[in-house]
Amino acid sequence: MKLGLKNIYLIILTVISITSLIIAVKSSSNKKELEKLKSEVKLLREELIKKEEELKKAVEEKEKLARKLQSIEEKIKKANKTLKRKGIKIKLPQGGLFIPADRKENLEFYASTLETSMEKLLKIMAEVPVGVPLYGRLTSRFGYRKDPFNGKLAFHAGIDLKAQPRQPVFATANGIVKFAGWSGGYGKLVIIKHKYGYETYYGHLFKIRVKKGQRVKAGTVIGYAGSTGRSTGIHLHYEIRRYGRLLNPLKFLYLNRYNAF
Ligand SMILES: [Zn+2]
Structure with a gap:
């Protein structure tokens, strides 16, 4: 091509x-x-x-x-x-x-x-005994007051909480029962020994549900409210002591009110 x-x-x-x-x-x-x-x-x-x-x-x-x-x-x-x-x-x-x-x-x-x-x-x-031992109205405070029996000024070592007959009473902290029985004016009394030097007293009980030496937890029912001993009506007498010194239990009832911690 x-x-x-x-x-x-x-x-x-x-x-x-x-x-x-x-x-x-x-x-x-x-x-x-x-x-x-x-x-x-x-x-x-x-x-x-x-x-x-x-x-x-x-x-x-x-x-x-x-x-x-x-x-x-x-x-x-x-x-x-x-x-x-x-x-x-x-x-x-x-x-x-x-x-x-x-x-x-x-x-x-x-x-x-x-x-x-x-x-x-x-x-x-x-x-530490922070809490309420019995749900009832506060009828008597800690400190000097007129004695309900003779009207004379006397020191009240704890607080009184009005109770219903046989209302349960609770331990306010873990501890060991130091005393459970009759004790003069306290009537039927339970004393619990706690850590850090604390002791709690629960007086005028109708019935005691714990024995000396028994370990209890916070919230354990230790007995039922009554009017035994030097008492004018059904109530719980509650005391807190630390190394033998009386403390005002009101300061230990509620965390928010008195800011215990
Ligand atoms: Zn009392």
């Missing part, structure tokens, strides 16, 4: 058009790829921003939690002061004592230390 000028021209034209077509196709596929890449980058960037925000939020939450735990730690410090004032020689673990500040990063560990303190505090509370 002879190549004429016309044919050469045609071939050149064909080559050019094929090349331009290839370029066009290539560039269009490049464009597409670029678009794809761009959208991918955009997605990645959005995800990154989202992740950053999440991380920021997580850090904020962590800081918030750390502050909360620190405020609990402050309260434990206060509880330690109160325990010391009450002569209770137990120190609750404070996070800061055992965990250096930088380790507070390990919040789970920090929180579990504080939890241990709370458990200890609850145990101590079960040993």
